[in-house]
Amino acid sequence: MSADLSLPQGPTRGREVVLDVRGLVKHYDDTPVLHGIDVTVGEHEVVALIGSSGSGKSTLLRCAALLEPVTDGQVLLDGQDITDPGVDADAVRSRFGVVFQAYNLFPHMTVRQNITLAPRVVHGVPADQADARAEELLARVGLLDKADAYPDRLSGGQQQRAAIARAVAVEPRVLLLDEVTSALDPELVGEVLALVRELAEGGATILMATHEMGFARRVADHVCFLDGGRLVEEGPPAQVLGEPTVARTQQFLRRVVDAGRL
Numbered sequence: 001m002s003a004d005l006s007l008p009q010g011p012t013r014g015r016e017v018v019l020d021v022r023g024l025v026k027h028y029d030d031t032p033v034l035h036g037i038d039v040t041v042g043e044h045e046v047v048a049l050i051g052s053s054g055s056g057k058s059t060l061l062r063c064a065a066l067l068e069p070v071t072d073g074q075v076l077l078d079g080q081d082i083t084d085p086g087v088d089a090d091a092v093r094s095r096f097g098v099v100f101q102a103y104n105l106f107p108h109m110t111v112r113q114n115i116t117l118a119p120r121v122v123h124g125v126p127a128d129q130a131d132a133r134a135e136e137l138l139a140r141v142g143l144l145d146k147a148d149a150y151p152d153r154l155s156g157g158q159q160q161r162a163a164i165a166r167a168v169a170v171e172p173r174v175l176l177l178d179e180v181t182s183a184l185d186p187e188l189v190g191e192v193l194a195l196v197r198e199l200a201e202g203g204a205t206i207l208m209a210t211h212e213m214g215f216a217r218r219v220a221d222h223v224c225f226l227d228g229g230r231l232v233e234e235g236p237p238a239q240v241l242g243e244p245t246v247a248r249t250q251q252f253l254r255r256v257v258d259a260g261r262l
């Protein structure tokens, strides 16, 4: 697999914040799920959200990409408040590349059609250009020979690699990855993590929820530990995962270590 998965790169002076989540509050009906979360993702950074099941990682990602209405707080993308009611939500959503746990390729479309759909329909890219870009991406994720196959002919790992290629095809400002390996058989996890790592090394800006602590430690620039919808501890991976200072983080990591996941 080629290592060149680079996305367009912006200025490298200082830390340019791309995604800025401020005081994010989310209620489902009257139940609070996020209690005021602050997270920033800088250009070319990888920020990992970790925490127990139900701690709010997916909800945070979904709110950030306007896939869920925000109850309170703000989300800024390149300085623009995208939670402002006046924004064109569809246009904003098209600036994110989102990949969920269960590879959600459209089953009635070939892999190639899955990848070219949004560039053509949402971004107005001419069909031949979208097709050429899809082939380039499929070659890079090692799936060129599957371009005209339907998703049910692909392994879970291949489907997830195709889903990531589809997310990258729109040249997103931020990639949001939600537990992209958790639905996979263990032997397929590595191939998908390798692809995410290549994207990170190629300069992608990524906010990802993950249960893969070893991966977060190796690839993330910054780790945020969520517990019960609160951001309890954050910092460089070596600190949060290696020398956590908050009792709740320590307890969580002990369980992760006992389960053999760190």
Ligand SMILES: Nc1ncnc2c1ncn2[C@@H]1O[C@H](COP(=O)(O)OP(=O)(O)OP(=O)(O)O)[C@@H](O)[C@H]1O
Pocket (backbone or CB within 6 Å): 028, 033, 051, 052, 053, 054, 055, 056, 057, 058, 059, 060, 179, 209
């Ligand atoms: N659509 C929904 N309606 C009501 N409650 C929801 C909904 N989606 C999530 N929740 C609740 O919000 C809380 C946070 O869920 P969320 O899926 O964000 O957690 P998570 O950290 O991503 O969990 P996991 O690691 O299992 O994916 C949970 O208590 C969950 O039950």
